[in-house]
Amino acid sequence: MAIVLGPNRYGKAETRLVRVARDGDTHTLTDLNVSVALAGDLTATHLTGDNSAVLPTDTMKNTVYAFARDGVGEPEAFGLRLARHFVQTLGHIDTATVTIESYGWQRLGPHSFQRSGDLTRTATVTVNPAGTQVVSGLSDLVLLNSTASEFHGFVKDRYTTLSETSDRILATAVNARWRHTGADTDWAGSFDGVRDALVSAFVNTYSHSLQQTLLSMGSVVLHRCSEVAEVRLALPNKHHYLVDLAPFGLDNPGEVFMAGDRPYGLIEGTVTRDDAPAATADWYM
Template identity: 50%
Template sequence: MAIVLGPNQYGKAENRVVRTQRDTPRHEIRDINVSSALRGDFSAAHLEGDQSAVLPTDTQKNTAYAYAKEQGLTSIEDYGLALARHYVDDVEPVQGARIEIEEFAWERVSIDGVEHDHTWVRRGQEVRLAAVTVEGTADAQQTWVTGGLKDLVILKSTGSEFHGFLTDPYTTLVPTTDRVMATSLVATWHYSSLDVDWEAAYAGVKNVLVRTFAEVHSLALQQTLFQMGKRVLEAYGFIAEVRLSAPNKHHFLYDLGRFGLENANEVFHADDRPYGLIQASVLRDDAPAAGPAWDAYTGLV
């Protein structure tokens, strides 16, 4: 029986890069966490300790910071594309590069109703995501881009039901026609085109997801997730597939009857674990292949 080296990659993970634009008195800021992973024939490094084909991970770190200056950071997708193409086009042993980016949002401080030019507070909402994979030589190159978000905590106090479910001797859950539904949403989407206004697309998709969560009278979180993905695809023809992962942040009605108090869906115990985890993909039946970045990035198979 032979023992052989399997698929492998290497890179620099979680480079924290903050880029400020100071060209005018009103500054701009982008705050990201970027990871790179390179693929190619690096077998000599694994089998013989030969590093001659290995671009150091420290160099990848430096490149992430240098490209924030040289290429700018107007959008994380364009920045990721520039990084990935640099590694594949300019570093001879590299046959594929994958860039994953998280972006943390800031909002301007407002003083007496006027936005300050160079002071921000961290906005405690979702984290924006992007993943870029580039493979092949310049004359036969393939590129895949996914966008997304995570940690979007969203809650509706009514408009959600859960009943008619399968039961067995261990079932204790009480059916309900009026419950709190809450989740910390992870959503990722695969672009079928690179001719996209990344900033507008992200804002638009987020708006569709949130609006659908609010508007759909839900008989199950699964139903809501499907409608969220469906409406994104209906709104944006350049998105081929949406994947959603939603932990059910349970809110259980607290028993106040013991104290002689009525509790008409007003007071709940927020139970963070264990939690139901609902995951789904919604796609066009003619959607192109999402590429090698997809499953590992989303955590869905």
């Protein structure tokens, strides 16, 4: 039996970067979590410990900070700068993937800020021999409809206890990733457009299932945002259970609920254009 080295990569994970742009008395804050992964001809270091082709991961961290000195801009643009740098300067590296989480801060004054906890913006840039791929995203965008949602007509077997309902709370924490058709766009405008499309579709879809809502959300994004090739969504169903107040001599006309934590339903799916350009690298939620 032959044993061979399979696909591999290495890098520096979760380099925390905070940059303050000082424009006179008014400052701008950028808060990122940057991960770099490189792949290429790295066989020697695995087989013999020969590190002559290994760029230290500490150097990758330093590169992130050095590049930030010239400005960061949008996460996608910063990721493109870094990924292209590693591929262009390291002859034995053919693939660089830069993944960025961007944390929002709300301005309170010229130099005062409050951390925004509504969502986390993400970007993953991959540069490889097949081309350049940019995937933007967001996580933990919590949305809730207090009505306009039903769930009935589902499969029932001997273990089914869930009752059908024609009126329920529908809530989720949206985790979305979308692949761009190219590597040159208005990243900030595109992110705002996709986020607004996701929210609009959730608000305006009368839902018979969270699956139906997922397709509606992805479809609205593709209709509104021509720069997006496909959308991947993971929607946890944040269950809300009507509390039985009868033991206290009280009715509950759909007003008092217990918010469930776990377990939860998880609905996942991809919505794509039939003429979308093929992906040049694997990408996941």
